[in-house]
Amino acid sequence: MTSILQALFDGLASGAIYGIIALGLSLQFGVMKIINFAHGSFLMVAMYLTFWATSLLGLHLLAAIPLVVAVLYLVGWGTQRWLIEPVYRKEATREPISVLIFTTGLWIFLDNLFLVLAGPDYRTPAGDWANGVFVLGDLIFTYPQVAGLVVSVLVTLLLVLFMRYTRLGRAIRATGQDREAASVLGIDSAAVYRTSFAIGLAILGVAGALLLAIFPVDPFIGDLFGVRAFIIVVLGGIGSIGGALAGGLMVGLIESLGAQFLPITYSEALIFAIFLAVLYFRPQGLFGVERA
Amino acid sequence: MLEIEGLHAGYGDVRVLHDVTLRVDEGEIVSIVGANGAGKTTLIRAVMGTLPTTSGSVRFLGERLTGRQSHEIARLGLAQVMEGRRLFPHMTVEDNLLIGGDILRDTARQRRNLGWVYEMFPRLRERRTQLARSFSGGEQQMLAIARALMTGPKLLLLDEPSIGLAPVMVKEIFSRFPGINAEGVTILLVEQDVRRSLSLSRRGYVIEQGRVVLEGDRDFLLGNEEVKRAYLGV
Ligand SMILES: Nc1ncnc2c1ncn2[C@@H]1O[C@H](COP(=O)(O)OP(=O)(O)OP(=O)(O)O)[C@@H](O)[C@H]1O
Numbered sequence: 366m367t368s369i370l371q372a373l374f375d376g377l378a379s380g381a382i383y384g385i386i387a388l389g390l391s392l393q394f395g396v397m398k399i400i401n402f403a404h405g406s407f408l409m410v411a412m413y414l415t416f417w418a419t420s421l422l423g424l425h426l427l428a429a430i431p432l433v434v435a436v437l438y439l440v441g442w443g444t445q446r447w448l449i450e451p452v453y454r455k456e457a458t459r460e461p462i463s464v465l466i467f468t469t470g471l472w473i474f475l476d477n478l479f480l481v482l483a484g485p486d487y488r489t490p491a492g493d494w495a496n497g498v499f500v501l502g503d504l505i506f507t508y509p510q511v512a513g514l515v516v517s518v519l520v521t522l523l524l525v526l527f528m529r530y531t532r533l534g535r536a537i538r539a540t541g542q543d544r545e546a547a548s549v550l551g552i553d554s555a556a557v558y559r560t561s562f563a564i565g566l567a568i569l570g571v572a573g574a575l576l577l578a579i580f581p582v583d584p585f586i587g588d589l590f591g592v593r594a595f596i597i598v599v600l601g602g603i604g605s606i607g608g609a610l611a612g613g614l615m616v617g618l619i620e621s622l623g624a625q626f627l628p629i630t631y632s633e634a635l636i637f638a639i640f641l642a643v644l645y646f647r648p649q650g651l652f653g654v655e656r657a
Numbered sequence: 658m659l660e661i662e663g664l665h666a667g668y669g670d671v672r673v674l675h676d677v678t679l680r681v682d683e684g685e686i687v688s689i690v691g692a693n694g695a696g697k698t699t700l701i702r703a704v705m706g707t708l709p710t711t712s713g714s715v716r717f718l719g720e721r722l723t724g725r726q727s728h729e730i731a732r733l734g735l736a737q738v739m740e741g742r743r744l745f746p747h748m749t750v751e752d753n754l755l756i757g758g759d760i761l762r763d764t765a766r767q768r769r770n771l772g773w774v775y776e777m778f779p780r781l782r783e784r785r786t787q788l789a790r791s792f793s794g795g796e797q798q799m800l801a802i803a804r805a806l807m808t809g810p811k812l813l814l815l816d817e818p819s820i821g822l823a824p825v826m827v828k829e830i831f832s833r834f835p836g837i838n839a840e841g842v843t844i845l846l847v848e849q850d851v852r853r854s855l856s857l858s859r860r861g862y863v864i865e866q867g868r869v870v871l872e873g874d875r876d877f878l879l880g881n882e883e884v885k886r887a888y889l890g891v
């Protein structure tokens with residue numbers, strides 16, 4: 366019984382972080398209809414930035430979050446403005462295939478850049494905060510797990526409120542639903558795209574920091590979590606913010622509860638099986654709205 | 658107010674508009690009529706900057722619009738009610754309207770405009786928390802018009818507001834245009850319902866295959882043999 370409860374908590378804790386890893390991807394895809402294949406690599410970048418903030422600057426991992434978020438926001442804005450936008454503009458009348466190819470190139474470039482910059486070794490954050498635990502009877506909650514759960518839920522909630530109640534949030538939703546209709550109402554869709562991409566990466570900054578506390582970083586870590594983020598986005602429903610969190614929690618739970626009963630490769634296969642089943646029977650995702 | 662001169666536009670290699678010249682003066686209601694595929698929507702899109710023009714010029718209150726982006730054009734005081742309404746389907750009625758008012762960057766004016774359009778279309782107020790896509794065609798068209806009015810436009814471009822609607826609904830919607838015009842909004846009305854739209858207008862233009870083939874004031878056009886035969890079914 367205790368082990369089930371523990372697995373439940375472990376699953377929720379890592380699932381919440383998976384959720385906000387997927388959040389930015391879902392936002393970008395929902396608004397801009399582009400698939401950012403470099404998403405996992407940006408996560409890797411966020412993890413290294415966190416690592417360096419703790420090791421070189423001596424910051425507490427949680428204190429590093431605002432810094433990493435700020436850098437990722439700027440990187441996201443710049444990537445959209447100077448790299449994706451020119452490609453996107455050329456393809457404005459066709460399907461944005463070249464954006465797809467471009468982000469794939471960016472993915473490979475970033476992975477190899479960090480192989481050169483950081484070397485092939487695994488890195489864990491400096492400081493011993495990540496080893497701290499709360500003990501409750503037979504249950505163990507690590508500090509990073511508790512922080513990950515709380516912060517992820519908070520970030521998701523904040524994004525929901527932002528999208529629902531602010532002028533910018535409304536502009537982002539409108540642009541995602543009908544770009545031309547939004548632009549004749551005075552909304553600058555290029556600016557909305559830059560902001561959306563930047564917000565997507567900023568959230569990934571939070572996710573990267575939280576993930577580093579439970580998972581070591583190496584230059585190719587993005588491949589693993591990038592694929593997982595895609596699965597979660599599809600499970601939760603593209604563009605659905607709450608859906609990303611729910612999808613993340615689901616994957617986390619399958620992983621941890623599955624490990625109680627199944628060999629680890631089976632629970633990984635189970636995640637893919639559920640993913641395919643959802644794609645087949647409910648392509649709009651478990652929590653997504655049907656597209657008109 | 659709006660001056661279009663020698664305008665050419667199209668889609669890629671397909672040229673649709675040829676040397677279109679027309680104007681709309683402040684305070685007028687002007688109609689553009691023409692059959693399916695004549696180029697009416699293309700003309701409106703060229704004005705709003707959602708379609709690049711090949712040559713010619715479009716001016717609004719003395720400002721050159723050609724080469725500007727749609728959102729900048731909207732901020733100069735033009736609003737378009739798009740063909741097919743193009744509401745934001747997953748948003749509530751009120752959010753659709755607020756988006757229109759966001760351009761003003763002035764919450765007080767936005768509130769005032771919201772009151773104005775709710776007064777004009779009380780049904781929208783009753784259903785303000787519902788999703789736009791749950792609406793009937795007529796209600797959607799009201800919402801599309803109200804959303805454009807939320808921007809506080811000087812010139813309203815209406816692209817076939819009657820399309821796909823039951824006659825009573827068309828009548829109800831058209832009955833609002835004189836009131837909107839009286840509030841100081843100049844109207845350019847694109848329609849296939851030629852009789853109804855010309856009746857409301859002071860002047861009109863007839864477009865065929867991307868060219869202006871006839872223009873004049875209401876009575877001239879309604880009395881014209883060509884117009885009678887081709888568009889009024891007389
Ligand atoms: N996106 C497009 N790409 C290529 N050609 C187009 C496109 N949109 C319209 N056309 C062509 O341009 C011409 C004019 O179309 P437009 O939509 O402007 O006509 P319209 O007068 O608005 O017709 P309707 O009354 O049916 O709305 C038509 O021949 C049409 O086939």
Ligand SMILES: [Mg+2]
Pocket residue numbers: 697698699740816817
């Ligand atoms: Mg048309």
